[in-house]
Amino acid sequence: MLEVKGVNSFYGKAHVLNDMNFDVSAGTVVALLGRNGAGKTTTMKSIMQMVRPRSGSVIYKGQDITNWPSHKVARNGLGYVPEERRIFTQLTVLENLEVGRQPPRDGCTTWTDQMVFDLFPNLAERRNNRGKALSGGEQQMLTIARTLMGNPSFILLDEPSEGIAPVIVEQMARVILQLKSEGLTVLLSEQNLHFAQAVADGVVIIEHGTQKFVGTLAELQAQPDIRDQYLSV
Amino acid sequence: MSPILSVRNLSRSFGAIKAVDDVSFDLAKGELLALIGPNGAGKSTCFNMLMGQLKPSSGTVQLLGKNIAGMQPRKIWRMGVGRTFQITATYASMTVVENVQMALMSFHRKLYSLTTFAHTLYRDEALSLLDTVGMVDQAERHCAVLAYGDLKRLELAVALAHDPILLLMDEPTAGMAPRERIALMQLTADILDAKGVSVLFTEHDMDVVFSHAHRIMVLNRGQLIANGSVDEIRNNPQVQEVYLGGGTLFNAVQEDAHA
Amino acid sequence: MGLFIAQILTGLANAGALFMVASGLSLIFGVTRVVNFAHGSFYMLGAYVGYSLMQVLPGMVGFWGAILLAGIIVGLIGVIVEICVLRPVYSAPELFQLVATFGVILVIQDLVLMIWGPQDLLGPRAPGLKGVIRIMGEPVPQYDIALIVITPFVAFALWYLITKTRVGTLVRAATQDREMVSALGVNQAWLFTGVFFLGCALAGLGGALQLPKGGADLLMDFTILGSVFVVVVIGGMGSLPGAYLAAVIISVLNVFGVTYAPQSTLVLMFVVMVVVLMFRPFGLLGKEEVAGEHGQVGEPERPIKPAGNRIRLLVAAGLVILGLLPLYSGNFAVVLVTDILIFCLFAASLHFMLGQGGLVSFGHAAFFGGGAYAAALFVTYADTPMELALVLAPICAGLAAIIIGWVCLRSTGVYFAMLTLAFGQLLWSLAFQWGDVTGGDDGLVNIWPSDWASDNSVYYYIAFFLCTGGILLLRQAAHAPFGYAMRAARDSARQAEAMGINTKRVQLVAFTFAGIMAGLAGGLFVFSKGSIFPNELETARSFDALIVVFLGGVKTLSGGWVGAAFFEGIKDYLTRFEYWRLALGLSIIIVVILGPEGIVGSLRKAGERFGLLKVPEDAK
Incomplete structure (x- = not known):
């Protein structure tokens, strides 16, 4: 569904991503693992074209989306959920959802306010509250809900478990599994191996902007040396 | 022995919301005390009151018997409280060692001097502080190009510059890789032992908290719901419900993985 | 009724x-x-x-x-x-x-x-x-x-x-x-x-x-700008009802002002603004602006180091050449370089607080013109000799800077910029409207140096020593703990406050220091010209300084005076063209887009590329 082919990205002169190559098949959850600064977020932003790859290409559903403006990438069915809970704090929950709303797309679930509230019951009670009044966990839910309103077929989740309470982390894991069961494809970045193990089918390990391992979760379990080298727990 | 820090009935409301509600605790000399709780539970508000960013609605904060509640951050610092930030705060246009020298210049009240060259002032002291956190080999580097973990260590050196009696650390390991987290907390614990500093920190990573904290306090909806040893907190049903979770999902997966 | x-x-x-x-x-x-x-x-x-x-x-x-x-x-x-x-x-x-x-x-x-x-x-x-x-x-x-x-x-x-x-x-x-x-x-x-x-x-x-x-x-572009900034500041940036409310308050006030206090209409507006800001720093209906949440982008400023021996030698040589100027050149050059030196000090003072302190002031002319007017007023009304007037000019400018700085520094970022602009307008309107004292549009004339200094060459030396002295002092301050404290307050105010630095006080001292230096430049200016008019207090004058600092290179230590020297030098040539503003405006836009390092920054870059300057390890 998504192919990342030989992508190299730079911030100014700094070479942040070095020849990334991996695929994500439809209906699977792939976890991008690596420490802070390894290049996980840059990989996501390179897919969304929020960072323009200097070379290589990103193919989505057979279409080369490299160098598209990011709003066009988003309208094409890729939904990005940023880290650090970048919700619009001055807007109400409903208005946040409104910003994410896009016209229905063939072959994708058409999300309504009610459907995301069913998925995140906490948000329903707070629909008229401003984003800044939400707790960290609720904000994290809102970032996901907001992206779902764009009816994506593929979502990129950047560090969904970072900085939130363990109870909410469990809820996040359940939501991801539920989205997968509804046919969404997910690429998520994580530092937390436990979390990845709970939800992912495939794994990509990156360090210093270079991918060190690509395979299924089972394959990773079979190679404890790799796991220990890059993902010391 | 009397506590270093003694907080009594600390409260702060924003409008009708009680962000921190009647919180009381003590911190003993040399103690490493963790403050945990869900987001929005009032940890930041509580921290900001201790550090002077926010005035309490009521209650007292006594540092060695003196009430510091409502004092400005820089006055609290002068009384021997150091701090590190959740999102690192360093001076990007200076070198690593100059960042530490800045704290020393402030401590020695040399800020308004026009005649000396600042880069020569308190340099040796600054270098030895950098040595404590293992940053001395990077002393001359430009602060803006440091790796995240190194920035955190630099911040620690800066916080230690005026020989504090109390260190307040706001999510010290946020955004770090697991191995770095443990290393940073180990470093903090070592320094605390060596210098006899007390530490109060907030943290989300339970591995860090459970392996390093001497004592844990749990805040929920502005109230302190538990205060005790690592084991007591881990097995406290109320804490599990509001914060830690049952751990069922992960435990199941982990057990599968180990099987 | x-x-x-x-x-x-x-x-x-x-x-x-x-x-x-x-x-x-x-x-x-x-x-x-x-x-x-x-x-x-x-x-x-x-x-x-x-x-x-x-x-x-x-x-x-x-x-x-x-x-x-x-x-x-x-x-x-x-x-x-x-x-x-x-x-x-x-x-x-x-x-x-x-x-x-x-x-x-x-x-x-x-x-x-x-x-x-x-x-x-x-x-x-x-x-x-x-x-x-x-x-x-x-x-x-x-x-x-x-x-x-x-x-x-x-x-x-x-x-x-x-x-x-x-x-x-x-x-x-x-x-x-x-x-x-x-x-x-x-x-x-x-x-x-x-x-x-x-x-x-x-x-x-x-x-x-x-x-x-x-x-x-x-003139209506600048006339409205001052009032608009006042309205936006009073109403609160980003608040539409606030803008309406403030526009009504200011306009009604103006109408009454014209009737009851015709000489203070403009002043009245600023008094209201100051009062509002005292109680509501973000305006009547405004919310706190989180300035620079996602930070300033672009290459971070490099750590500074005192000049090495080679540079010091170069500077000394330059000073000698300048110092001997009256011996080898004519009257025209001496007068021109006097003007340039004065403008260099003015620009360097702005660059000091802007570059080191991050305080983007759009009203620095208030202190230049303020110093000039102070000197001129003392000469006109108290027969003050030049020597004393040159001391009083920076003192008065400094006092004004303390007051204006105290108000403006209550806010940050763009609010600060707008407030400084508004205060610049205030001083201008004072000079302009208070004709009985300041001569209004006709200015104050016959402000000449003392007899011993009336020769252009002698006055040149006065300007030379005071201006180069001032610029060197500003530069030393950048390397002193005070300059470091300014950068600390700029880079991370919360860290600075958490390490005992009273950031507002540091900024106020910096603002005052810059004001004193600008006032000195203004004092020198008035005696070199023999007169002073309200246009030296205009917003356009503040912009002049800002632009030369910018074109000289903000993120450098010498950008201010280098830019000033360059532009004051070519101004005479430039202003001969009928549409020089158009040309200048376009070049400013082009420089902003293509060469934001400015003259000094570009020279440094070129020097590093060709191996004349050492590139710091971390900048590679």
């Missing part, structure tokens, strides 16, 4: 144009984070374009059609500006954006001069609304009543658009996080352009609407 009500009505009518310009500015700032200093220029364009349209379009429909059309045309001009000038600098630091919009001011000024000529235009009266109606016996122009009705309608339409529509929601979301809006599938580039269109169209509309009341002239 009748007069009272009539005056309130006049105030309400005047508030219309002010509100439209202010709300446009506020709107553009909200989304793009750019304070459009050229907003007054769009207002001026609206007036001129409206005037021309009214000449062609007949009757009542023609009049109102012309106003509407003027708004749309100005909006479209705004779109061109947004696409060509602002898009490339959205990610640049605040200062660069401000300077770019200032380039736009210059360009528009000359274009208007080119098309419509220098004479003031008298606005036509509105067909069908030429008469007056009597309210309790007092005449109130019908057109005023029309304005009073129209303005709330526009305000309501705007409010509805922003708070109740999807577009408005997107605009508010983009205000906070553009990248995220784009990642959610919204074409933010066009959202920005749309907002810029709307903001500029509002300014144009304001300009055209006030034609029957005020006509059109070439």
